Amino acid sequence: MRPRPRPVDLPGVRKQLVAWIARQASEDALRWLQDRCAEIAGGAPVAKCFLAFSGAPRRIPKDTLALDETDLARASALRPGWNPANWSVDEAARALLVLSRPADDENAWIRMAEQLFSTADARESAALYRMLPLYPFPERFRARAAEGIRSNMASVFQAVAHRNPYPSEHFDEGAWNQMILKALFTGSVLHKIIGLDARSNPTLARMLVDYARERWAAGRAVSPELWRPVGPFAAERHLPDLRRVLRAGDEAEQEAATLALAQANAPAAGELLGAFPRLKQRIDAGELTWESFSRNRIEGMA
Amino acid sequence: MISRTTDDYEVMRAGGVAAVIEPAFWLGQPRTTVGAFKDYFSMIVGWERFRAAQFGVRHYCAIGLNAKEANNEPLADEVMELLPLYAAKEGVVAIGEIGYDDMTPAEDKYYRLQLELAKELDMLVLIHTPHRNKKEGTSRSMDACDDMGLAPDRVIVDHNNEETVREVLDRGYWAAFTIYPFTKMGNERMVEIVREYGPERIFIDSAADWGVSDPLAVPKTARLMAERGIPEDAIRAVTYDNALAAYGQSGQFSEKDWLEPAPIDQRDLYGGNSVLRGGQAPVVQEKGLIIE
Numbered sequence A: 001m002r003p004r005p006r007p008v009d010l011p012g013v014r015k016q017l018v019a020w021i022a023r024q025a026s027e028d029a030l031r032w033l034q035d036r037c038a039e040i041a042g043g044a045p046v047a048k049c050f051l052a053f054s055g056a057p058r059r060i061p062k063d064t065l066a067l068d069e070t071d072l073a074r075a076s077a078l079r080p081g082w083n084p085a086n087w088s089v090d091e092a093a094r095a096l097l098v099l100s101r102p103a104d105d106e107n108a109w110i111r112m113a114e115q116l117f118s119t120a121d122a123r124e125s126a127a128l129y130r131m132l133p134l135y136p137f138p139e140r141f142r143a144r145a146a147e148g149i150r151s152n153m154a155s156v157f158q159a160v161a162h163r164n165p166y167p168s169e170h171f172d173e174g175a176w177n178q179m180i181l182k183a184l185f186t187g188s189v190l191h192k193i194i195g196l197d198a199r200s201n202p203t204l205a206r207m208l209v210d211y212a213r214e215r216w217a218a219g220r221a222v223s224p225e226l227w228r229p230v231g232p233f234a235a236e237r238h239l240p241d242l243r244r245v246l247r248a249g250d251e252a253e254q255e256a257a258t259l260a261l262a263q264a265n266a267p268a269a270g271e272l273l274g275a276f277p278r279l280k281q282r283i284d285a286g287e288l289t290w291e292s293f294s295r296n297r298i299e300g301m302a
Numbered sequence B: 001m002i003s004r005t006t007d008d009y010e011v012m013r014a015g016g017v018a019a020v021i022e023p024a025f026w027l028g029q030p031r032t033t034v035g036a037f038k039d040y041f042s043m044i045v046g047w048e049r050f051r052a053a054q055f056g057v058r059h060y061c062a063i064g065l066n067a068k069e070a071n072n073e074p075l076a077d078e079v080m081e082l083l084p085l086y087a088a089k090e091g092v093v094a095i096g097e098i099g100y101d102d103m104t105p106a107e108d109k110y111y112r113l114q115l116e117l118a119k120e121l122d123m124l125v126l127i128h129t130p131h132r133n134k135k136e137g138t139s140r141s142m143d144a145c146d147d148m149g150l151a152p153d154r155v156i157v158d159h160n161n162e163e164t165v166r167e168v169l170d171r172g173y174w175a176a177f178t179i180y181p182f183t184k185m186g187n188e189r190m191v192e193i194v195r196e197y198g199p200e201r202i203f204i205d206s207a208a209d210w211g212v213s214d215p216l217a218v219p220k221t222a223r224l225m226a227e228r229g230i231p232e233d234a235i236r237a238v239t240y241d242n243a244l245a246a247y248g249q250s251g252q253f254s255e256k257d258w259l260e261p262a263p264i265d266q267r268d269l270y271g272g273n274s275v276l277r278g279g280q281a282p283v284v285q286e287k288g289l290i291i292e
């Protein structure tokens, strides 16, 4: 199910960004930034906005934004689903600059954003994609976000795919499925994708199992995370694939296959699961979940 | 570097090249639309930088409208509007390469407009000196900088030879030498220039474009200088320190970038999964017969 796009409290977001940046930027840099934002908010020529956007890292540090649980809760209150946990300080500054542009003329605003996207370097692209959930006209960025998914740079792809509520709210099924497949294909983890479980669908499950078979034929492994979106839609004809993983896979793969089977509706799934009582018991006891799996098997290995 | 292969990057890294500066220049045939310039600038601040990083080479660039293409005035006007979008980006160390080719009025106009832009943005300038009528072109290039009130130590004059170096140094500019195989500047001549003028404010660079050129020209010349008795500190100055001092004035080019890369950059640039082409390890490997 595609969740409804959520409203953004833009003035609140701007205020919050300033407060976070102020903790880590020098006083001079913060003053520079606030002066630029005031100019932009006052309708300065768009070229001023471009120069400030490009030049932000010349003054604002590139360190990761230091946010605690309270900060993240605030972010989520200002824009449901917004998770700036992996933003850098200069990305926050860039967001602040872009979001300072008055949004009274929709087409002018889109033109500015498109110009920024189409001339962006890699770090600028990542910043622009990370702020997708904050844009005032979010539905106008669908094609652009799909373009980010086509990037061959991991940092850009992950800016769209990871910890970003935009794709789950705006991508149609085709774009969503491409994003999941590309994540697997390129070694990006799945569990950081917001809406991973909610947006799973039978077509995706089929694509993923086909992909696993293709990899096996080439003598290559697949990430055990592949089985997470497959689980609820695993059909009778996918059970031999899961049986193969349970018999021949390593411990992580076996856990993933068991988790998938536990969610499957196919009648024979329960039977297959019953043949692996030790793993099934851990699921029944709540010890083995997709969350614990991501923590121990995916992040633990990174 | 956009016309070089990944093999070039591999041998460069193995040859000790830690960083490259790619100046925006002429592509061998004229561009006909402003979009072609936009894509080109985007490529050298974006994808090419990323590509270089996969081989452990840090990539920087200079942004500018080259002399040859300044002669298409309607297009040149559009490119001038594009430049501020790129000039302040990370890793852009100068406005360049700009200067004269045939020394036409149009070339002069856009060269001076770009010197003005550099001054306004407080940026360094990288000058391409013409291959024909070089001595006069070099003098005129510096005259224009003097007219605009640019500080000579914030301007790098490139493609020098025996005929131009004296005046460039005397006027306080940086004198860069581009090593080209066969034609404009061979490295044996370069050794003699360093012997004669010493290492101060001189440095060498490689032609590494679509023509006959050798991306290893700098390490090879360094070795040749050592074989021919140039002292080690002078070699280091003309192949490393001076370029660092000249372009380092931009604030966008620092030894720390490659000696102590910030973790956040390392994640982007050297991470095992940073080139997304399906499970291909982006590290330099011995090339065997088997293609996996």
Ligand SMILES: [Zn+2]
Residues within 6 Å of the ligand: B025, B097, B128, B129, B159
């Ligand atoms: Zn040149």
